[in-house]
Amino acid sequence: MQKIISLQLNFFITLIFVFCFSLHVFSDETCEVKNCDLKLRLELGSSFRIAHDSNDADGVLISSSVDIGKELSPRTTLSLRLLPVFGYIQEGNIEDIIGFGAGGVLRIYFKKNQEKGFFTEIHEVVCIHENKFEGNDSNINFYSAIGIGYQFCSNWDMLLRFGHISNADIKDNNEGSNLLGLGVGYTF
Numbered sequence: 001m002q003k004i005i006s007l008q009l010n011f012f013i014t015l016i017f018v019f020c021f022s023l024h025v026f027s028d029e030t031c032e033v034k035n036c037d038l039k040l041r042l043e044l045g046s047s048f049r050i051a052h053d054s055n056d057a058d059g060v061l062i063s064s065s066v067d068i069g070k071e072l073s074p075r076t077t078l079s080l081r082l083l084p085v086f087g088y089i090q091e092g093n094i095e096d097i098i099g100f101g102a103g104g105v106l107r108i109y110f111k112k113n114q115e116k117g118f119f120t121e122i123h124e125v126v127c128i129h130e131n132k133f134e135g136n137d138s139n140i141n142f143y144s145a146i147g148i149g150y151q152f153c154s155n156w157d158m159l160l161r162f163g164h165i166s167n168a169d170i171k172d173n174n175e176g177s178n179l180l181g182l183g184v185g186y187t188f
Helices: 004-026 027-036
Strands: 039-049 059-073 075-089 097-109 117-129 138-151 156-166 177-187
Touching: 039 075, 039 117, 039 156, 059 097, 059 177, 097 138, 117 156, 138 177
Parallel strands: none
Antiparallel strands: 039 059, 039 177, 059 075, 075 097, 097 117, 117 138, 138 156, 156 177
């Protein structure tokens, strides 16, 4: 429970920092000068480990992400995804994992209007963390995911995501974790 509170505190501090930073970077004056149309998106999410043997420990991934993206077309957005802090809580006597990550995400909207409607998302994030996932010998792993979501308005969206975390065989033991989760995002 203490690690969850610590994760929430770290996310809250990161959220305040990103918000203050974004007020300057994404202000109208800055964008007029630089001619930018970048979008900043914050997401809170939680995922549960699925599709594994009953002998393995269950796990819960709690994450926060910050996306800095740009529209490529009326239907697509490409973003840099930062995971300033994530936690993976493992059952039993296995140490919990805390880390951070960075990668990219491609979002494809079903309609040309990105203000409302369904979308799909694909992301790849490189994660660096302390401790190790059960059955995995590396402190560097790759978090690949695909999801489907709904944009409620220009700001709020919700996403159902299936993901996989593994070290891509850079170490001998590479038991991956399959995750199913939900994320709620806010776009500035």
